[in-house]
Amino acid sequence: MTNHNVAAEKARQAAGAWTMISVYRGFQSGDSVARGIRAGRIVAYRPAGAFEAYAAMHDDGTAVWARCVDGILDISSMPQTLTVRVPDYGTPRGYGGVRITTVEISSKCQRCGGPRGPLTVHHFVKDDTRLVCDRWVNACGHPDEYSVVLTEAQRRMDLAGVPRPKGPEIKGVEGGQFTVPVDFIALALKTKPWMRARAVAKLLEDLGHVQAAEVICTFAESNVTGYQTSAKAAALYLIERDMGRPASEAWADGQIGYEADVIAETPGGEK
């Protein structure tokens, strides 16, 4: 049983800040307590309107969070969602390096339901390009990782029925070493989208693109998918090579707040 006298007193002392009241098994009971707090139906939180409260997902069920707003005039209301700019390092292969994606996520920590943030603007440099993303530290102490944030945002879009964008375009890099082979693969994929890397390497070899064929074979052998490696993956690999990004570059997906360290620790080869 929750001791609401103790919980309310704690929240009153931290007036203006969100504090966790308790965790409940089911959403119904948590939601009912949150309503009771707001309406003053639970005596400890009277008068009605002295507290704001909500129920949110917690690792162990549903957490109820409340904040005392009694006598506080300039308090901003808690938004349902946050719009954040997040670095997206793509798949482990890191096609295209990093790009900043703006996504919508819950305003609450996904572990305990506590409020996320506040957001701060973070500038960093990658591949000689200045980038801006958002950082935040959750008061509850649960760190958010960018990769997990992106997954959450994707899940929200899936639930909302937003169609997923198509994969990266297969197009030779202008002036690149493998421009012609990549465009050839792109053409081949139009009629045979499931073509494998080895099959396309053979075709390229027959056409005289021996080096591209060799690079693809080496890539397919070292790739985790091995023999199953697709021609599309091979083309993306050739594009990466032409863009001067060593494919062995494994991008650590660091915790938010440590991005600068991750970048600083990445040895050379980022030109």
Ligand SMILES: [Zn+2]
């Ligand atoms: Zn948390």
